[in-house]
Amino acid sequence: MNLQTLPGLFISHGSPMLALDPEKTGPALQRLSINLPTPKAIIVMSAHWESDALEVSTAIRPETWHDFRGFPKELYQIRYPAAGDPALAEQLLALFADAGFQAHANSTRPRDHAVWMPLLHMYPEADIPVITISLPTTFSAQMLYQLGQVIAVLRQQQTLIVGSGSITHNLATLTWQTPQANAPDWATQFRQYVVHKLQHHDFDAVLDWKNLPFIRQNHPSFEHLAPLFFAMGTGPRFSLVHHSFSMGSLGMDIYRFD
Template identity: 70%
Template sequence: MSISTLPGLFISHGSPMLAIEPEQVGPALHRLSINLPTPRAIVVMSAHWESQALEVSTSSRPETWHDFGGFPRELYQIRYPAPGDIQLAERMIQMLEQGDMPAHANSLRPRDHGVWMPLLHMYPDAEIPVIQISLPSHFSAAQIYQVGQILAPLRDEQILLIGSGSITHNLAELSWAEEQASTPEWASGFRNWVVHQLSNDDFAAVLNWQQAPHIQRNHPTLEHLSPLFFAMGTGPRFSLVHSSFSLGALGMDLYRFD
Protein backbone atom coordinates (compact mmCIF):
# COMPACT_ATOMS: atom_id res chain seq x y z
CA MET A 1 0.00 0.00 0.00
CA SER A 2 1.43 3.38 -0.99
CA ILE A 3 1.90 6.09 1.63
CA SER A 4 0.23 9.43 0.97
CA THR A 5 0.89 12.83 2.50
CA LEU A 6 -2.04 14.14 4.52
CA PRO A 7 -2.64 17.77 5.48
CA GLY A 8 -2.79 19.31 8.91
CA LEU A 9 -6.24 20.54 9.94
CA PHE A 10 -7.76 23.08 12.27
CA ILE A 11 -11.28 22.07 13.29
CA SER A 12 -13.77 24.26 15.13
CA HIS A 13 -15.63 21.62 17.13
CA GLY A 14 -18.36 23.87 18.50
CA SER A 15 -20.94 22.86 21.10
CA PRO A 16 -21.13 19.22 22.25
CA MET A 17 -24.51 19.16 20.48
CA LEU A 18 -22.60 18.92 17.20
CA ALA A 19 -22.48 15.17 17.83
CA ILE A 20 -26.25 14.82 17.37
CA GLU A 21 -27.11 18.10 15.57
CA PRO A 22 -24.41 18.41 12.90
CA GLU A 23 -25.67 21.69 11.34
CA GLN A 24 -23.43 22.73 8.42
CA VAL A 25 -20.08 21.66 9.81
CA GLY A 26 -20.92 17.96 10.30
CA PRO A 27 -21.46 17.36 6.56
CA ALA A 28 -18.40 19.52 5.82
CA LEU A 29 -16.27 17.29 8.06
CA HIS A 30 -17.65 14.20 6.33
CA ARG A 31 -16.90 15.60 2.87
CA LEU A 32 -13.39 16.49 3.98
CA SER A 33 -12.70 12.98 5.23
CA ILE A 34 -13.90 11.21 2.08
CA ASN A 35 -11.69 13.47 -0.06
CA LEU A 36 -8.55 12.53 1.90
CA PRO A 37 -6.58 9.28 1.78
CA THR A 38 -7.60 7.14 4.74
CA PRO A 39 -5.20 7.96 7.60
CA ARG A 40 -3.04 5.28 9.18
CA ALA A 41 -3.43 7.19 12.44
CA ILE A 42 -4.79 10.50 13.71
CA VAL A 43 -3.09 12.89 16.15
CA VAL A 44 -5.26 15.53 17.86
CA MET A 45 -4.42 18.51 20.05
CA SER A 46 -7.69 19.50 21.75
CA ALA A 47 -8.60 22.69 23.57
CA HIS A 48 -9.97 20.50 26.37
CA TRP A 49 -6.71 18.89 27.51
CA GLU A 50 -4.83 21.71 29.16
CA SER A 51 -1.81 20.55 31.12
CA GLN A 52 1.26 21.77 32.96
CA ALA A 53 3.76 19.76 30.90
CA LEU A 54 3.43 18.60 27.31
CA GLU A 55 1.85 15.12 27.39
CA VAL A 56 1.03 12.40 24.85
CA SER A 57 -1.66 9.78 25.35
CA THR A 58 -0.19 6.27 25.45
CA SER A 59 -3.40 4.42 26.27
CA SER A 60 -4.22 1.48 24.02
CA ARG A 61 -7.97 2.08 24.32
CA PRO A 62 -8.87 5.45 25.91
CA GLU A 63 -12.33 5.89 27.39
CA THR A 64 -14.82 8.27 25.77
CA TRP A 65 -15.11 11.19 28.18
CA HIS A 66 -18.31 13.25 28.29
CA ASP A 67 -16.60 16.30 29.73
CA PHE A 68 -19.66 18.56 29.86
CA GLY A 69 -22.98 18.84 31.67
CA GLY A 70 -26.60 19.77 31.10
CA PHE A 71 -27.09 18.21 27.67
CA PRO A 72 -29.58 15.57 26.42
CA ARG A 73 -29.12 12.02 27.71
CA GLU A 74 -28.44 10.59 24.24
CA LEU A 75 -25.24 12.64 24.06
CA TYR A 76 -23.82 10.78 27.08
CA GLN A 77 -24.51 7.42 25.47
CA ILE A 78 -22.16 8.07 22.55
CA ARG A 79 -18.89 6.14 22.53
CA TYR A 80 -15.91 6.51 20.21
CA PRO A 81 -13.89 3.35 20.82
CA ALA A 82 -11.01 3.93 18.37
CA PRO A 83 -7.77 2.33 19.57
CA GLY A 84 -4.64 4.20 20.55
CA ASP A 85 -1.20 3.49 19.12
CA ILE A 86 1.41 3.09 21.84
CA GLN A 87 4.35 2.72 19.45
CA LEU A 88 3.47 5.87 17.55
CA ALA A 89 2.85 7.78 20.77
CA GLU A 90 6.28 6.80 22.09
CA ARG A 91 7.85 7.80 18.80
CA MET A 92 6.13 11.19 19.01
CA ILE A 93 7.62 11.67 22.47
CA GLN A 94 11.07 10.94 21.00
CA MET A 95 10.50 13.40 18.14
CA LEU A 96 9.48 16.11 20.59
CA GLU A 97 12.48 15.37 22.81
CA GLN A 98 14.81 15.66 19.81
CA GLY A 99 13.14 18.98 18.97
CA ASP A 100 13.92 20.35 22.46
CA MET A 101 10.27 20.03 23.41
CA PRO A 102 10.22 17.41 26.20
CA ALA A 103 6.96 15.47 26.53
CA HIS A 104 5.63 12.89 28.95
CA ALA A 105 3.55 9.74 28.46
CA ASN A 106 0.02 9.67 29.92
CA SER A 107 -1.68 6.27 29.83
CA LEU A 108 -4.74 7.29 31.86
CA ARG A 109 -6.19 10.29 30.01
CA PRO A 110 -9.66 9.65 28.51
CA ARG A 111 -10.66 11.24 25.18
CA ASP A 112 -12.48 14.55 25.57
CA HIS A 113 -15.19 15.78 23.23
CA GLY A 114 -12.74 17.98 21.33
CA VAL A 115 -11.33 14.72 19.95
CA TRP A 116 -14.23 12.32 19.52
CA MET A 117 -16.96 14.73 18.51
CA PRO A 118 -15.49 15.88 15.15
CA LEU A 119 -14.13 12.38 14.46
CA LEU A 120 -17.68 11.00 14.75
CA HIS A 121 -18.48 12.89 11.55
CA MET A 122 -15.18 12.19 9.81
CA TYR A 123 -14.48 8.55 10.68
CA PRO A 124 -17.64 7.17 12.34
CA ASP A 125 -16.41 3.55 12.30
CA ALA A 126 -13.81 4.49 14.94
CA GLU A 127 -11.29 2.02 13.50
CA ILE A 128 -8.35 4.38 12.93
CA PRO A 129 -5.90 4.72 15.86
CA VAL A 130 -6.16 8.12 17.57
CA ILE A 131 -3.50 9.73 19.76
CA GLN A 132 -4.17 12.87 21.76
CA ILE A 133 -1.52 15.44 22.63
CA SER A 134 -2.02 17.96 25.41
CA LEU A 135 -2.09 21.75 25.29
CA PRO A 136 0.36 23.12 27.90
CA SER A 137 -1.37 26.11 29.45
CA HIS A 138 1.86 28.11 29.81
CA PHE A 139 3.07 27.61 26.23
CA SER A 140 3.27 30.66 23.99
CA ALA A 141 1.72 30.67 20.52
CA ALA A 142 5.22 30.21 19.07
CA GLN A 143 5.86 27.14 21.24
CA ILE A 144 2.55 25.53 20.24
CA TYR A 145 3.39 26.27 16.60
CA GLN A 146 6.75 24.58 17.15
CA VAL A 147 5.03 21.42 18.40
CA GLY A 148 3.17 21.32 15.08
CA GLN A 149 6.41 21.82 13.17
CA ILE A 150 8.16 18.98 15.03
CA LEU A 151 5.33 16.53 14.31
CA ALA A 152 4.73 17.73 10.72
CA PRO A 153 6.90 14.96 9.16
CA LEU A 154 4.26 12.44 10.29
CA ARG A 155 2.03 13.82 7.52
CA ASP A 156 4.31 12.06 5.01
CA GLU A 157 3.42 8.74 6.66
CA GLN A 158 -0.34 9.11 6.07
CA ILE A 159 -0.91 10.39 9.61
CA LEU A 160 -3.52 13.13 10.01
CA LEU A 161 -2.63 15.99 12.40
CA ILE A 162 -5.55 17.98 13.84
CA GLY A 163 -5.85 21.02 16.09
CA SER A 164 -9.36 20.98 17.57
CA GLY A 165 -10.64 24.24 19.05
CA SER A 166 -12.85 27.04 17.77
CA ILE A 167 -12.12 30.11 15.69
CA THR A 168 -14.31 32.13 18.08
CA HIS A 169 -15.26 30.99 21.58
CA ASN A 170 -17.11 33.22 24.02
CA LEU A 171 -19.86 31.10 25.54
CA ALA A 172 -21.32 34.05 27.45
CA GLU A 173 -22.07 35.84 24.17
CA LEU A 174 -23.86 32.98 22.38
CA SER A 175 -27.55 33.03 21.45
CA TRP A 176 -28.39 29.67 23.02
CA ALA A 177 -32.15 30.08 22.45
CA GLU A 178 -31.82 31.19 18.82
CA GLU A 179 -29.75 28.89 16.64
CA GLN A 180 -30.14 31.11 13.54
CA ALA A 181 -29.17 34.33 15.32
CA SER A 182 -27.25 36.87 13.25
CA THR A 183 -23.49 36.99 13.65
CA PRO A 184 -22.13 40.10 15.39
CA GLU A 185 -19.43 42.13 13.67
CA TRP A 186 -16.91 41.53 16.44
CA ALA A 187 -17.06 37.78 15.72
CA SER A 188 -17.12 37.93 11.92
CA GLY A 189 -14.46 40.66 11.92
CA PHE A 190 -12.08 38.57 13.99
CA ARG A 191 -12.66 35.49 11.85
CA ASN A 192 -12.15 37.50 8.64
CA TRP A 193 -8.92 38.97 10.01
CA VAL A 194 -7.50 35.52 10.78
CA VAL A 195 -8.42 34.17 7.33
CA HIS A 196 -6.96 37.26 5.64
CA GLN A 197 -3.63 36.87 7.43
CA LEU A 198 -3.41 33.14 6.73
CA SER A 199 -4.43 33.60 3.08
CA ASN A 200 -1.60 36.12 2.69
CA ASP A 201 0.95 33.78 4.31
CA ASP A 202 1.29 36.10 7.31
CA PHE A 203 1.40 33.38 9.95
CA ALA A 204 3.48 35.68 12.16
CA ALA A 205 0.53 38.08 12.49
CA VAL A 206 -1.73 35.28 13.75
CA LEU A 207 0.92 34.04 16.17
CA ASN A 208 1.05 37.63 17.46
CA TRP A 209 -2.60 37.16 18.43
CA GLN A 210 -2.67 40.09 20.86
CA GLN A 211 -3.02 42.48 17.90
CA ALA A 212 -6.10 40.75 16.48
CA PRO A 213 -9.34 42.77 16.44
CA HIS A 214 -11.78 42.02 19.28
CA ILE A 215 -9.46 39.27 20.59
CA GLN A 216 -10.67 39.52 24.19
CA ARG A 217 -14.33 39.32 23.20
CA ASN A 218 -13.80 36.34 20.89
CA HIS A 219 -11.40 34.50 23.21
CA PRO A 220 -11.71 35.52 26.88
CA THR A 221 -9.32 32.60 27.42
CA LEU A 222 -6.99 31.33 24.70
CA GLU A 223 -7.36 27.54 24.86
CA HIS A 224 -9.78 27.27 21.91
CA LEU A 225 -7.58 29.41 19.64
CA SER A 226 -4.31 27.68 20.58
CA PRO A 227 -4.93 24.48 18.55
CA LEU A 228 -4.89 26.73 15.47
CA PHE A 229 -1.23 27.52 16.22
CA PHE A 230 -0.50 23.77 16.31
CA ALA A 231 -2.24 23.24 12.95
CA MET A 232 -0.37 26.19 11.42
CA GLY A 233 2.91 24.50 12.33
CA THR A 234 2.01 21.39 10.36
CA GLY A 235 2.17 23.02 6.92
CA PRO A 236 2.88 26.37 5.24
CA ARG A 237 0.03 26.48 2.70
CA PHE A 238 -3.37 27.53 4.04
CA SER A 239 -6.76 26.84 2.48
CA LEU A 240 -10.25 27.50 3.81
CA VAL A 241 -12.37 24.33 3.87
CA HIS A 242 -15.55 25.61 5.53
CA SER A 243 -16.87 28.71 7.26
CA SER A 244 -20.10 29.18 9.21
CA PHE A 245 -21.36 30.44 12.56
CA SER A 246 -23.54 28.66 15.10
CA LEU A 247 -25.60 30.24 17.89
CA GLY A 248 -24.75 33.66 16.50
CA ALA A 249 -21.12 34.11 17.49
CA LEU A 250 -19.63 30.60 17.60
CA GLY A 251 -17.30 30.24 14.62
CA MET A 252 -17.29 26.80 12.97
CA ASP A 253 -14.43 27.25 10.49
CA LEU A 254 -12.32 24.38 9.13
CA TYR A 255 -8.81 25.13 7.84
CA ARG A 256 -6.33 22.98 5.94
CA PHE A 257 -2.54 23.28 5.98
CA ASP A 258 -0.39 21.54 3.33
Protein backbone atom coordinates in the same frame (compact mmCIF):
# COMPACT_ATOMS: atom_id res chain seq x y z
CA MET B 1 4.41 0.42 1.42
CA ASN B 2 2.81 3.27 -0.56
CA LEU B 3 2.08 6.05 1.93
CA GLN B 4 0.26 9.26 1.07
CA THR B 5 0.78 12.68 2.60
CA LEU B 6 -2.13 14.06 4.61
CA PRO B 7 -2.70 17.69 5.63
CA GLY B 8 -2.78 19.28 9.03
CA LEU B 9 -6.21 20.57 10.07
CA PHE B 10 -7.65 23.15 12.41
CA ILE B 11 -11.20 22.16 13.35
CA SER B 12 -13.63 24.34 15.28
CA HIS B 13 -15.41 21.63 17.24
CA GLY B 14 -18.27 23.78 18.52
CA SER B 15 -20.83 22.78 21.11
CA PRO B 16 -21.20 19.15 22.24
CA MET B 17 -24.59 19.28 20.50
CA LEU B 18 -22.73 19.00 17.18
CA ALA B 19 -22.85 15.24 17.78
CA LEU B 20 -26.66 15.27 17.66
CA ASP B 21 -27.31 18.33 15.49
CA PRO B 22 -24.55 18.54 12.85
CA GLU B 23 -25.82 21.83 11.33
CA LYS B 24 -23.49 22.73 8.44
CA THR B 25 -20.30 21.60 10.11
CA GLY B 26 -21.01 17.87 10.36
CA PRO B 27 -21.55 17.46 6.59
CA ALA B 28 -18.44 19.58 5.93
CA LEU B 29 -16.37 17.26 8.11
CA GLN B 30 -17.84 14.25 6.36
CA ARG B 31 -17.01 15.65 2.91
CA LEU B 32 -13.49 16.46 4.04
CA SER B 33 -12.86 12.90 5.18
CA ILE B 34 -14.22 11.49 1.91
CA ASN B 35 -11.81 13.68 -0.07
CA LEU B 36 -8.74 12.69 1.96
CA PRO B 37 -6.75 9.46 1.78
CA THR B 38 -7.78 7.26 4.68
CA PRO B 39 -5.39 7.99 7.56
CA LYS B 40 -3.36 5.24 9.16
CA ALA B 41 -3.52 7.21 12.40
CA ILE B 42 -4.86 10.53 13.73
CA ILE B 43 -3.16 12.89 16.17
CA VAL B 44 -5.32 15.53 17.91
CA MET B 45 -4.31 18.45 20.10
CA SER B 46 -7.37 19.21 22.22
CA ALA B 47 -8.32 22.60 23.61
CA HIS B 48 -9.91 20.70 26.49
CA TRP B 49 -6.73 18.95 27.63
CA GLU B 50 -4.84 21.77 29.29
CA SER B 51 -1.76 20.67 31.21
CA ASP B 52 1.27 22.11 32.95
CA ALA B 53 3.67 20.14 30.74
CA LEU B 54 3.33 18.61 27.28
CA GLU B 55 1.68 15.18 27.49
CA VAL B 56 0.98 12.43 24.95
CA SER B 57 -1.70 9.78 25.37
CA THR B 58 -0.19 6.30 25.30
CA ALA B 59 -3.43 4.48 26.18
CA ILE B 60 -4.32 1.41 24.15
CA ARG B 61 -8.06 2.16 24.15
CA PRO B 62 -8.99 5.39 25.96
CA GLU B 63 -12.49 5.91 27.33
CA THR B 64 -14.94 8.34 25.73
CA TRP B 65 -15.28 11.26 28.15
CA HIS B 66 -18.48 13.31 28.24
CA ASP B 67 -16.82 16.35 29.72
CA PHE B 68 -19.91 18.59 29.87
CA ARG B 69 -23.16 18.97 31.81
CA GLY B 70 -26.81 19.71 31.14
CA PHE B 71 -27.17 18.23 27.66
CA PRO B 72 -29.67 15.60 26.39
CA LYS B 73 -29.13 12.09 27.74
CA GLU B 74 -28.58 10.77 24.20
CA LEU B 75 -25.32 12.69 24.09
CA TYR B 76 -23.94 10.80 27.08
CA GLN B 77 -24.62 7.46 25.42
CA ILE B 78 -22.28 8.16 22.50
CA ARG B 79 -19.01 6.24 22.46
CA TYR B 80 -16.02 6.61 20.17
CA PRO B 81 -14.06 3.40 20.77
CA ALA B 82 -11.13 3.94 18.38
CA ALA B 83 -7.91 2.33 19.53
CA GLY B 84 -4.86 4.24 20.61
CA ASP B 85 -1.44 3.72 19.05
CA PRO B 86 1.26 3.33 21.73
CA ALA B 87 4.00 2.84 19.12
CA LEU B 88 3.16 6.11 17.38
CA ALA B 89 2.85 7.80 20.76
CA GLU B 90 6.41 6.71 21.55
CA GLN B 91 7.52 8.11 18.19
CA LEU B 92 5.86 11.41 19.10
CA LEU B 93 7.63 11.51 22.45
CA ALA B 94 10.96 10.89 20.68
CA LEU B 95 10.31 13.62 18.10
CA PHE B 96 9.50 16.13 20.82
CA ALA B 97 12.56 15.14 22.84
CA ASP B 98 14.86 15.45 19.82
CA ALA B 99 13.50 18.95 19.25
CA GLY B 100 14.13 19.98 22.84
CA PHE B 101 10.54 19.71 24.10
CA GLN B 102 10.14 17.65 27.25
CA ALA B 103 6.98 15.55 26.94
CA HIS B 104 5.41 12.96 29.23
CA ALA B 105 3.46 9.78 28.54
CA ASN B 106 -0.09 9.62 29.90
CA SER B 107 -1.77 6.21 29.82
CA THR B 108 -5.00 7.16 31.66
CA ARG B 109 -6.37 10.28 29.96
CA PRO B 110 -9.84 9.70 28.40
CA ARG B 111 -10.84 11.36 25.13
CA ASP B 112 -12.70 14.64 25.63
CA HIS B 113 -15.36 15.92 23.24
CA ALA B 114 -12.90 18.10 21.30
CA VAL B 115 -11.34 14.84 20.14
CA TRP B 116 -14.22 12.44 19.55
CA MET B 117 -16.93 14.82 18.39
CA PRO B 118 -15.33 15.95 15.08
CA LEU B 119 -14.08 12.41 14.42
CA LEU B 120 -17.61 11.10 14.91
CA HIS B 121 -18.54 12.93 11.69
CA MET B 122 -15.31 12.25 9.83
CA TYR B 123 -14.68 8.60 10.69
CA PRO B 124 -17.85 7.27 12.35
CA GLU B 125 -16.63 3.66 12.26
CA ALA B 126 -13.93 4.59 14.81
CA ASP B 127 -11.58 2.17 13.06
CA ILE B 128 -8.51 4.48 12.85
CA PRO B 129 -6.11 4.75 15.81
CA VAL B 130 -6.26 8.12 17.58
CA ILE B 131 -3.64 9.77 19.80
CA THR B 132 -4.33 12.90 21.83
CA ILE B 133 -1.70 15.42 22.86
CA SER B 134 -2.21 18.05 25.51
CA LEU B 135 -2.19 21.84 25.33
CA PRO B 136 0.56 23.07 27.68
CA THR B 137 -0.67 26.22 29.40
CA THR B 138 2.87 27.62 29.64
CA PHE B 139 3.55 27.46 25.90
CA SER B 140 3.49 30.58 23.76
CA ALA B 141 1.82 30.68 20.35
CA GLN B 142 5.27 30.38 18.76
CA MET B 143 6.07 27.28 20.79
CA LEU B 144 2.79 25.64 19.78
CA TYR B 145 3.59 26.48 16.17
CA GLN B 146 6.97 24.81 16.60
CA LEU B 147 5.29 21.68 18.00
CA GLY B 148 3.32 21.44 14.76
CA GLN B 149 6.52 21.85 12.77
CA VAL B 150 8.22 19.10 14.77
CA ILE B 151 5.59 16.46 13.98
CA ALA B 152 4.71 17.65 10.46
CA VAL B 153 6.99 14.88 9.17
CA LEU B 154 4.34 12.37 10.27
CA ARG B 155 1.98 13.70 7.60
CA GLN B 156 4.14 11.80 5.09
CA GLN B 157 3.34 8.59 6.95
CA GLN B 158 -0.39 8.98 6.19
CA THR B 159 -1.03 10.46 9.64
CA LEU B 160 -3.71 13.14 9.99
CA ILE B 161 -2.75 15.92 12.42
CA VAL B 162 -5.56 18.00 13.95
CA GLY B 163 -5.75 21.01 16.21
CA SER B 164 -9.24 20.99 17.73
CA GLY B 165 -10.37 24.33 19.15
CA SER B 166 -12.60 27.13 17.86
CA ILE B 167 -11.96 30.19 15.73
CA THR B 168 -14.21 32.18 18.10
CA HIS B 169 -15.15 31.06 21.60
CA ASN B 170 -17.05 33.35 23.97
CA LEU B 171 -19.64 31.17 25.71
CA ALA B 172 -21.20 34.15 27.48
CA THR B 173 -22.43 35.58 24.18
CA LEU B 174 -23.97 32.43 22.64
CA THR B 175 -27.65 32.35 21.67
CA TRP B 176 -28.32 28.81 22.89
CA GLN B 177 -32.05 28.95 22.15
CA THR B 178 -31.60 30.31 18.61
CA PRO B 179 -28.71 28.45 16.93
CA GLN B 180 -29.29 30.24 13.61
CA ALA B 181 -28.97 33.77 15.04
CA ASN B 182 -26.78 36.14 13.04
CA ALA B 183 -23.16 36.48 14.09
CA PRO B 184 -22.14 39.82 15.64
CA ASP B 185 -19.73 42.07 13.77
CA TRP B 186 -16.93 41.55 16.28
CA ALA B 187 -16.99 37.81 15.56
CA THR B 188 -17.22 38.04 11.76
CA GLN B 189 -14.51 40.69 11.55
CA PHE B 190 -12.19 38.65 13.76
CA ARG B 191 -12.39 35.45 11.71
CA GLN B 192 -12.21 37.41 8.44
CA TYR B 193 -9.00 39.07 9.63
CA VAL B 194 -7.45 35.73 10.62
CA VAL B 195 -8.40 34.09 7.33
CA HIS B 196 -7.07 37.06 5.34
CA LYS B 197 -3.71 36.88 7.11
CA LEU B 198 -3.47 33.11 6.62
CA GLN B 199 -4.41 33.38 2.94
CA HIS B 200 -1.59 35.87 2.46
CA HIS B 201 0.80 33.69 4.47
CA ASP B 202 1.20 36.30 7.16
CA PHE B 203 1.44 33.66 9.87
CA ASP B 204 3.35 36.06 12.13
CA ALA B 205 0.31 38.34 12.37
CA VAL B 206 -1.81 35.43 13.60
CA LEU B 207 0.84 34.21 16.03
CA ASP B 208 0.81 37.76 17.45
CA TRP B 209 -2.64 36.85 18.74
CA LYS B 210 -2.88 39.41 21.53
CA ASN B 211 -3.03 42.14 18.88
CA LEU B 212 -5.73 40.53 16.75
CA PRO B 213 -8.84 42.73 16.39
CA PHE B 214 -11.61 42.06 18.92
CA ILE B 215 -9.49 39.36 20.57
CA ARG B 216 -11.02 39.78 24.03
CA GLN B 217 -14.58 39.49 22.76
CA ASN B 218 -13.79 36.37 20.75
CA HIS B 219 -11.39 34.66 23.15
CA PRO B 220 -11.75 35.64 26.80
CA SER B 221 -9.31 32.78 27.39
CA PHE B 222 -6.55 31.37 25.17
CA GLU B 223 -7.18 27.63 25.00
CA HIS B 224 -9.61 27.40 22.05
CA LEU B 225 -7.47 29.56 19.76
CA ALA B 226 -4.22 27.81 20.72
CA PRO B 227 -4.73 24.63 18.61
CA LEU B 228 -4.78 26.86 15.52
CA PHE B 229 -1.13 27.77 16.11
CA PHE B 230 -0.25 24.08 16.40
CA ALA B 231 -2.07 23.30 13.14
CA MET B 232 -0.37 26.22 11.37
CA GLY B 233 2.99 24.61 12.07
CA THR B 234 2.08 21.43 10.19
CA GLY B 235 2.19 23.03 6.72
CA PRO B 236 2.85 26.39 5.03
CA ARG B 237 -0.03 26.33 2.51
CA PHE B 238 -3.41 27.40 3.90
CA SER B 239 -6.85 26.69 2.51
CA LEU B 240 -10.30 27.39 3.92
CA VAL B 241 -12.37 24.20 4.09
CA HIS B 242 -15.51 25.46 5.81
CA HIS B 243 -16.96 28.62 7.33
CA SER B 244 -20.15 29.05 9.35
CA PHE B 245 -21.39 30.33 12.69
CA SER B 246 -23.53 28.58 15.29
CA MET B 247 -25.53 30.11 18.12
CA GLY B 248 -24.64 33.59 16.92
CA SER B 249 -20.98 34.10 17.72
CA LEU B 250 -19.54 30.55 17.76
CA GLY B 251 -17.30 30.30 14.70
CA MET B 252 -17.18 26.83 13.08
CA ASP B 253 -14.31 27.36 10.62
CA ILE B 254 -12.20 24.45 9.37
CA TYR B 255 -8.73 25.16 7.95
CA ARG B 256 -6.31 22.96 6.06
CA PHE B 257 -2.51 23.25 6.03
CA ASP B 258 -0.42 21.44 3.38
